[in-house]
Amino acid sequence: MATQRSAVSRRAVLRGTVAAGVAGALTAGARSPARAADRERVAVFGGGVAGLTAAHELSERGFQVTVYERRALGGKARSIPVPGTAAAGRPELPGEHGFRFFPGFYRHIPDTMRRIPFGANPNGVWDNLVPVSEVRFSRRDADDFRIPLRSGGFTTTPEAFRETVGAGIATALRMPPTEGMFFADRLLVFNSSCDARRFAQWERTSWRDFVAGHERSHEFRALLSRTLTSIMVAAKEELASTRTIGNMGEQFLGNPLEIGNDGGLDRVLNGPTNRAWLDPWVARLRELGVRFVLDTEVRALRAAGGRIAGATVADRSGVESAVEADYFVLALPAERARTLWTPEILSARPELAAMDRLTFDWMNGIQFYLREPLDIARGHTAYIDAPWSLTSISQNQMWTTKLTEFGDGAVRDCLSVDISDWNTPGPLYGKPAKECTPEEIAREVWTQLSAHLNDRGELLRAADLHSWFLDPGISWHDEARRTDNADPLLINTAGSWECRPQAHGGLENLFLAGDYVRTNVDLATMEGANESARAAVNALLDVAGSDAPRCRLFTLYRAPELEPLRRIDADRFAAGQPNMFELRA
Structure with a gap:
């Protein structure tokens, strides 16, 4: 039975014995949990980035936190030990759901990382981030090209933006100058649009329609329409929201001086995710008093009187038990969270019913372990002509922990590949990835990579292949001849913002955290998960009267030079007029 204390008494508890200690615990330097005789209890369901963030912020503020996780802490961000690969005292090879990267415009994740101790690092885990220097665009039977990742130097007047971005895109991506200028014009339209237009017009417009992808050249469609959406968010150009894709373009191309960024344009960890980030994080949370209950999933939430009165969880064997808490943070993926909505919950928060209209797709990874190091790029590589929309990174070059320290000691590199299109047939088997066995997926991906990397010489050699590992979230069902995916990805389709809930609503003690919750970053990412958890914690503090x-919540960068144009656009939008730079009015 849930604790039956009034909201007034809960606020009094925190204002009295807890708040003073918490304020001191949140000052710079080492933090420790507040010591209070009657700390309020929070149940966090889900131990991914959102759940761990919520537990971190709440425990620093003196709450008694228990995290329930059904599989493994870290969720899609975690390292995954490859079964059966440990040898001679070395740990298993590190696998993963997909490679991690940390753009400079991420602010919430780095802020958390600085508060996770790591050896002698003065900035904790944050010091384990290393910049990459380039991105490679690989073509099949065509010249590849590389783009250095460094700050530009132009001012963001409309004329300078158009000329510099347009010329830069045309040169870097080797397309006609008119195509580069056209794309720069489209970015200028978005960057100078007011918020009202972004939400009412561009949120409901697909990226392909916004950039007129169906009217442009093959190069334009391949690079700036299809590749940009599928690689970034596994989305299809005809479905992806212009507001979401435009926001990302505004960060990468509309902020050449990286103003407000936390580091360079693109960074990766200097080792396997668990070792470089997640294990130290969990250790820190344990120090703060967080309790973890693993192999346990939430089965039901019971609502009564405008509150969650309790929850039911089940362990791996199916044995159920009740969970009592003062507050409940649901940090599950959207596709799992929405299965918990009862008529009582929907009566209190009717907006949650719209989550049934959210769209999900697949973006999962496969790792190829190699006996010799690769020299593909000092950063990520996009395979432009790959039907399965592949991207990769050679990891050993970035790691201080070398792969020879894992497995049988023979692995010297890992080519970690993300598959963003699971619905288009591949050239080897003529089937989409969803209809391939794990072995067929591995051979098909290798074939598509080889077609890009070996067209000018043998860069990717079969003789060097030690083994491979497919994200275990992908499971093959022989009878149905199809795969299932335990970890689909939310896709920001045009108009989907209205289907995404706020962190807090009509149920007093229920708070939502996850990359589907409305956030400023507005993308299904670790950053979105972290930001949403902070919003949930802030709402909880308000309810508790803490x-x-x-x-701290961060906002995305917008060029201040364009702010006068956005004010003009607000008037134009209110009058039913197009953006002043709209060429296709």
Whole structure:
């Protein structure tokens, strides 16, 4: 039975014995959990980035936190030990759901990382981030090209933006100058659009329609329409929201001086994710008093009187038990969270019913372990002509922990590949990835990579292949001759913002955290998960009447030079007129 204390008494508890200690615990330097005789209890369901973030912020503020996780802490961000590969005292080879990268415009994740101790690192885990220097665009039977990742130097006047971005895109991507200028014009339209237009017009417009992808050259469609959406968010150009894709373009191309960024354009960890980030994080949370209950999933939420009165969880064997808490943070993926909505919950928060209209697709990884190091790029590589929309990174070059320290000691590199299109037939088997066995997926991906990398010489050699590992979230069902995916990805389709809930609503003590919750970053990413958890914690602090400092929330960069144009656009939008730079009005 849930604790039956009034909201007034809960606020009094925190204002009295807890808040003073919490305020001191949140000052710079080492933090420790507040010591209070009657700390309020929070149940966090889900131990991915959102759940761990919520637990971190709440425990620093003196709450008694228990995290329930059904599989493994870290969720899609975690390292995954490859079964059966440990040898001679070395640990298993590190696999993963997909490679991690940390763009400079990520602010919430780095802020958390700085508060996770790691050896002698002065900035904790944050010091384990290393910049990559380039991105490679690989073509099949065509010249590849590389783009250095460094800050530009132009001012963002409309004329300078158009000329510099347009010429830069045309040169870097080797397309006609008119195509580069056209794309720069489209970015200028978005970057100078007011918020009202972004939400009412561009949110409901597909990226392909916005950039007129169906009217442009093959190069334009391949690079700036299809590749940009599928690689970034596994989305299809005809479905992806212009507001979402435009926001990302505004960060990468509309902020050449990286103003407000936390580091360079693109960074990766200097080792396997668990070792470089997640294991130290969990250790820190344990120090703060967080309790973890693993192999346990939430089965039901019971609502009564405008509150969650309790929850039911089940362990791996199916044995159920009740969970009592003062507050409940649901940090599950959207596709799992929406299965918990009861008529009582939907009566209190009717907006949650719209989550049934959210769209999900697949973006999962496969790792190829190699006996010799690769020299593909000092960063990520996009395979432009690959039907399965592949991207990769050679990891050993970035790691201080070398792969020879894992497995049988023979692996010297890992080519970690993300598959973003699971619905288009591949050239080897003529089937989409969803209809391929794991072995067929591995051979098909290798074939598509080879077609890009070996057209000018043998860069990817079969003789060097030690083994491979497919994300275990992908499972093959022989009878149906299809795969299932335990970890689909939310896709920001045009108009989907209205289907995404706020962190808090009509149920007083229920808070939502996850990359489907409305956030400023507005993308299904670790950053979105972290930001949403901070919003959930801030709402919880408000309900609790806590005097503890609120979690810091960051906003995406917008060029201040264009702010006068956005004010003009607000008037134009209110008058039913197009953006002043709209060429296709």
